[in-house]
Amino acid sequence: MEILGLYNYWVFAILLMIGFYAVIAKRNLVKKLIGLSLFQAAVFLLYITMGKVDGGTAPIFSGMDNTIFSNPLPQVLILTAIVVGISTTALGLGIVVRLKEEYGSIEEHEIQEIDEQ
Amino acid sequence: MTTLIDILSWVLLTLGGLSVLIGGIGALRMPDLYTRMHAASVTDSIGAILVLGGVMLQAGFSLATIKLIAVLLFLLLTSPTSSNALASAALLAGTRPLEEQAQDDEAQK
Amino acid sequence: MIVIFGVFLLTLLVITAIAIVRTDNLFVAVMLMGIASLLIAGNFFLLDAADVALTEAAVGAGISTVLFLSALALTSERERAKSSNKVLSLTVVAAAALILIYATFDKPRFGDPQAPVQTHVAPWYLEKTPEYIDIPNVVTAVLGSFRGYDTLGEVFVVFTAGIGVLFLLGSGVPLGSLPREKINEGLRHHLIPRVVGRVLIPFILLFGLYVQFHGEYGPGGGFQAGAIIAAAIILFALLEGERRALSVLPERVLLGLMAFGPLLYGAVGVAGIVLGGNFLDYSVLSSDPVKGQQLGILLIEAGVGVTVTGVLLGIFHAFAARGR
Amino acid sequence: MYYAVTIATLVTMGLALIRAVLGPSVYDRVLAVNMFGTKTVLLLSVIAFLYGRPDFLDLALAYALINFIGILAVLEFFRNRALRRSTERDEGA
Numbered sequence: 001m002e003i004l005g006l007y008n009y010w011v012f013a014i015l016l017m018i019g020f021y022a023v024i025a026k027r028n029l030v031k032k033l034i035g036l037s038l039f040q041a042a043v044f045l046l047y048i049t050m051g052k053v054d055g056g057t058a059p060i061f062s063g064m065d066n067t068i069f070s071n072p073l074p075q076v077l078i079l080t081a082i083v084v085g086i087s088t089t090a091l092g093l094g095i096v097v098r099l100k101e102e103y104g105s106i107e108e109h110e111i112q113e114i115d116e117q
Numbered sequence: 118m119t120t121l122i123d124i125l126s127w128v129l130l131t132l133g134g135l136s137v138l139i140g141g142i143g144a145l146r147m148p149d150l151y152t153r154m155h156a157a158s159v160t161d162s163i164g165a166i167l168v169l170g171g172v173m174l175q176a177g178f179s180l181a182t183i184k185l186i187a188v189l190l191f192l193l194l195t196s197p198t199s200s201n202a203l204a205s206a207a208l209l210a211g212t213r214p215l216e217e218q219a220q221d222d223e224a225q226k
Numbered sequence: 227m228i229v230i231f232g233v234f235l236l237t238l239l240v241i242t243a244i245a246i247v248r249t250d251n252l253f254v255a256v257m258l259m260g261i262a263s264l265l266i267a268g269n270f271f272l273l274d275a276a277d278v279a280l281t282e283a284a285v286g287a288g289i290s291t292v293l294f295l296s297a298l299a300l301t302s303e304r305e306r307a308k309s310s311n312k313v314l315s316l317t318v319v320a321a322a323a324l325i326l327i328y329a330t331f332d333k334p335r336f337g338d339p340q341a342p343v344q345t346h347v348a349p350w351y352l353e354k355t356p357e358y359i360d361i362p363n364v365v366t367a368v369l370g371s372f373r374g375y376d377t378l379g380e381v382f383v384v385f386t387a388g389i390g391v392l393f394l395l396g397s398g399v400p401l402g403s404l405p406r407e408k409i410n411e412g413l414r415h416h417l418i419p420r421v422v423g424r425v426l427i428p429f430i431l432l433f434g435l436y437v438q439f440h441g442e443y444g445p446g447g448g449f450q451a452g453a454i455i456a457a458a459i460i461l462f463a464l465l466e467g468e469r470r471a472l473s474v475l476p477e478r479v480l481l482g483l484m485a486f487g488p489l490l491y492g493a494v495g496v497a498g499i500v501l502g503g504n505f506l507d508y509s510v511l512s513s514d515p516v517k518g519q520q521l522g523i524l525l526i527e528a529g530v531g532v533t534v535t536g537v538l539l540g541i542f543h544a545f546a547a548r549g550r
Numbered sequence: 551m552y553y554a555v556t557i558a559t560l561v562t563m564g565l566a567l568i569r570a571v572l573g574p575s576v577y578d579r580v581l582a583v584n585m586f587g588t589k590t591v592l593l594l595s596v597i598a599f600l601y602g603r604p605d606f607l608d609l610a611l612a613y614a615l616i617n618f619i620g621i622l623a624v625l626e627f628f629r630n631r632a633l634r635r636s637t638e639r640d641e642g643a
Contacts, residue, residue, distance in 0.1 A: 004229055005335035011236040013326035017319045018243045025315035026247075028305040030297060034255050037290075038243050041266050045236075048275045053344055054337035057603060058276040059352065059364040060444060068339070070274035071348040072364040076373060079365065080380040082281045083449045083534055086290055087387035090541045093297040094394040097548060100301045107307045127551045134558035137592065141562030144585060145569050150577050153569070157585045160562060168555055168592050172599055181604035184611060188595060191426070191614040192588060198422040199584050199621035205416070206628045207577040227553060228600070234560050238567050245571045253627075257579045260620055261570055264590045265563075267609075271594060276606045279594075283612045287587065288619035295627045303631075413629070419622055430615045437608070444605050450612075457616055464622045549630070 008049040015042035027108040029096045033089060040085050047074040126174035133167030140164055149215040150207055154200055161196035165189060229336075232272045239265045250305040256294040263287065276445040277365045280437070284453035289538055292460055296545040359519045361442040369447065370523035374506040377526070378491055381533050385488050388537030392481075395544040413465050423465040430458035438531050442520070448527040452534025459535075460542050468546050480540045487533025494525045552600045559593045580624050587617035 019042060022035025051071035059072040096106055103111045136159055143156025169189045176182045213221075239262060246258045263286030270279035309315070334341035355367045369377055413419055438451030463471035495506040503510035508522025563586060570582035594610040 004233060005337075006330050006333065007233050008236065008336055009330035009333055010327055011240055013323050013330065014240055015243055016326065017323040018240075018247055020322070021315055021319045022247045024318070025309040025312060026305070027307040027310055028252070030252050030294075030301060031255065031305055034246060034252075034259060034294075037259065038246065038262070041262065044278070045266065045269065048270055048273045048278060049336065050341070050343045051275065051348075052273045052337050053339050056274055056337075057601065058274045058445070058606070060276065060605075061356070061362040061364070062603065062605065069352055069364070071344055072351055072368050073348050073373075074343070075275045075278050075365050076369045077376075078275070079278050079281050079369065079447075079449055080377060082278070082285055083453065084380050084383050084387070086285050086293070086453075087384045087391075087537055087541070089290070090293050090545075091387045091390045091394070093293060094391040094541075094544070097297055097300045097545070098394050106301045107305075109307060109310070130551050130555050134555040137555075137562050137589070138558045141565035141585075144581070145565045150575060150581070153578065154581055157566075157581055160585060161588045165588060165592060168559075169595060171555075172595055175599060176604060179604070181599075181607055184604075184607040185595060188591060188607065188610050188614045191429070191611070192591060194422055194425065195614065195618040196584070196588055198419055199618060200581075202416065202419050202621060202625045203577060203580055203584065206625050207575075210577075210628065210632070212575060212577060228597075231556060231560060231597075234564075238564060241571070242567060251576070253576055254573070254579055257576075257583050257624075258570060260583045261567060261586050264586055264613075267613075268590055268593060271597060271606070271609060276603075276609065280609050280612055283609060283616065287613060287616045288623075291620040292623040295623050299627060299630050299634075413622065413626060416625070419625065423618070423622065426615065426618060433611065433615055437612075440608075445608055454612065454616065457619055461619050461622065464619070464626050 008045065012042050012046045012049065015039075015045065029099065029106045029108060030093070032108075033092045033096065036092070037085070037089060040081075044078045044081065047078050050074055122174050126171040129167050129171030129174065133164055133169075133171055136160065136167060137164035150212055151204065151214045154204060158197070158200055161192065161200070165192050165196075228272060232269060235265050235269050235272070239269070251303065252298055252305060253295075253303050256291060256298065259294065260287070260291050263290065277363070277447065277450070280445045280450045281453070284437075284450045284457065288457040289453060289460065289542075292464075292542065293545065296542070296549070300545070300548055358516065359523070360516050361520060361523070363442055363444065363446075365445075366441050366447050366523065366527070370526055371508060371519055374495075374526065377530065378488075378495070378506065381488050381491055381530055384537050385484060385533055388484050388540050391541045391544050395548050414467060420465050423461055427458050427462055430461065431455060434458060438527065439524075441527055442523065448530025448532075449534055451527075452531040453538060455531070456535045456538035456542070459539055463542070463546070468543065472543065475539065477540075477543065480536050480543070483532050483536030484540055485536075487529040487531075487536065490529035490532070491526050494522055494529070498522075552596055555596050556593065556600065559589050559596065563589045563593070580621070584617070584621055587613060587620070591617075 019035045019039030023032050051074035053068055053070045056068040056070040059069040100106050103114050140156050140160030144153050147153040147156050169185050173182050173185045242258055242262045246255050249255050267279045267282040351368050355364045359367045434451045434454035437446035441447035498507045499505055501510040508519045509515035511521050512518035566582045566585045570579050591610045591613045598604055598606045
């Protein structure tokens with residue numbers, strides 16, 4: 001189990017970087033936002049992983065005695081972050097839609113070319 | 118009595134797990150969209166009924182069983198509907214079943 | 227054994243993420259995002275975060291797909307350009323990934339009860355919640371009371387994002403001035419989804435209310451309930467056309483809902499000051515401090531739920547109106 | 551026995567994911583997402599019992615209710631696309 005002890009963190013690192021790659025390498029703006037969502041998901045995973053305690057259960061009392069509970073604090077932070085994440089993604093999508101209307105394109109370099117003219 | 122219920126629920130769970138697995142393999146291996154849909158629906162209908170039925174027997178008579186019944190009901194309502202919606206969308210867009218395609222190919226020859 | 231289930235789900239998640247980045251069809255990428263959301267919710271559940279998994283379920287399964295698809299309908303479905311500087315980006319990303327992975331070797335092992343995160347404030351929350359607030363769900367207690375300022379901030383962020391989308395996209399052409407054939411009738415001609423959807427909508431609304439008010443006893447609360455209720459009304463709008471949805475909840479009402487949540491939240495905080503406590507100190511709301519805390523949490527959760535519903539619906543309608 | 555069912559569900563999820571990645575048509579991918587959704591419902595309900603916390607069935611219930619919306623949004627998207635293409639063709643003609 002020792003090897004698996006860090007697996008969640010590795011997945012966090014890989015997922016974070018996959019999202020980051022989409023943000024820096026892709027030129028399509030919607031794709032960049034999708035990458036950003038992946039990036040977000042990776043951070044969520046990191047927080048929730050840190051809050052897990054071995055043999056624990058979700059921090060909701062259920063009348064059982066002597067139960068170990070996982071850490072409630074990261075869960076609170078991420079719970080709100082998910083809803084904030086979707087609203088900010090929607091804001092990003094709104095900007096992309098407006099760009100498409102103004103420039104007729106959602107590819108980054110085409111927008112830049114039009115701007116330079 | 119409890120042993121009987123246990124055995125029954127294990128049987129249901131095993132059969133459910135098997136049908137879920139068979140449906141999954143079918144959805145991967147079948148040759149075209151409609152046959153894949155057919156395989157996937159196995160996991161949604163009989164698989165869900167058996168698995169949730171098995172879990173229900175384990176839960177006994179409690180709030181959990183009522184929730185499980187609700188889950189099962191909603192699954193049985195929604196998954197055929199979405200399959201139907203998907204199939205009709207695919208058919209309207211011009212994806213045709215394999216056999217029909219083969220017949221057309223024959224006719225063209 | 228459960229650890230291995232988690233590892234399997236995470237591996238699937240990485241595969242999905244790679245597929246998302248590789249495909250050049252944005253529709254496919256959105257579909258795969260749906261799968262990624264399901265996987266990550268499953269993982270949250272395995273990691274003991276039932277509340278978070280419920281939020282991810284409420285947001286990821288319906289609303290985010292709907293929003294991305296309506297944005298795609300307004301822009302384009304295909305990625306045209308090749309990636310820029312593929313080699314350079316890949317090198318940067320790979321190097322950063324290696325550094326991050328190297329850094330993880332200093333992290334406490336997965337599930338270690340002695341890790342610094344577990345020893346700092348969390349035990350205090352778990353110990354004091356029964357005494358101060360006396361509700362079973364510690365997550366709700368921390369969210370509503372102990373870290374009430376945080377949540378107030380988040381509610382304002384959600385509110386601001388909603389206002390931002392409305393400013394960017396406006397509410398489009400008013401529905402009344404459009405010729406009849408231009409109005410989106412939704413899926414009215416698809417009989418089967420329509421009938422089933424109609425059966426389902428009341429149950430989704432009921433479930434949303436249950437999640438809202440059961441949040442102190444089980445997984446749930448304002449954020450999840452807001453998303454679920456918004457999902458129910460979005461389902462109605464998809465099935466019956468936007469016009470019917472807007473006649474049920476007109477835009478003015480939606481704007482009111484968006485503003486009402488933060489106002490209610492702030493008012494509860496100010497009421498604390500007026501009654502002689504601190505801002506967002508609910509203990510003074512009732513003669514019994516514990517009852518006061520419970521009342522305060524109930525009120526602010528209601529505020530959160532109302533805002534989230536209003537903002538998500540406002541965003542949905544803003545995107546839908548842009549298509550006309 | 552719960553473990554056996556969980557493993558079967560997980561493997562099926564993997565198979566569905568392969569179908570979603572391979573395609574070939576967009577409908578296959580939608581089918582895979584739909585299948586994935588129901589598998590998640592089964593997985594969550596079984597794991598709730600595996601953990602001995604049946605009060606967490608709310609999650610499975612949420613998915614059973616909400617997955618439908620995603621599929622309908624896809625249907626609406628296809629319908630819109632067909633409409634757009636036909637109007638484009640009309641204008642082109």
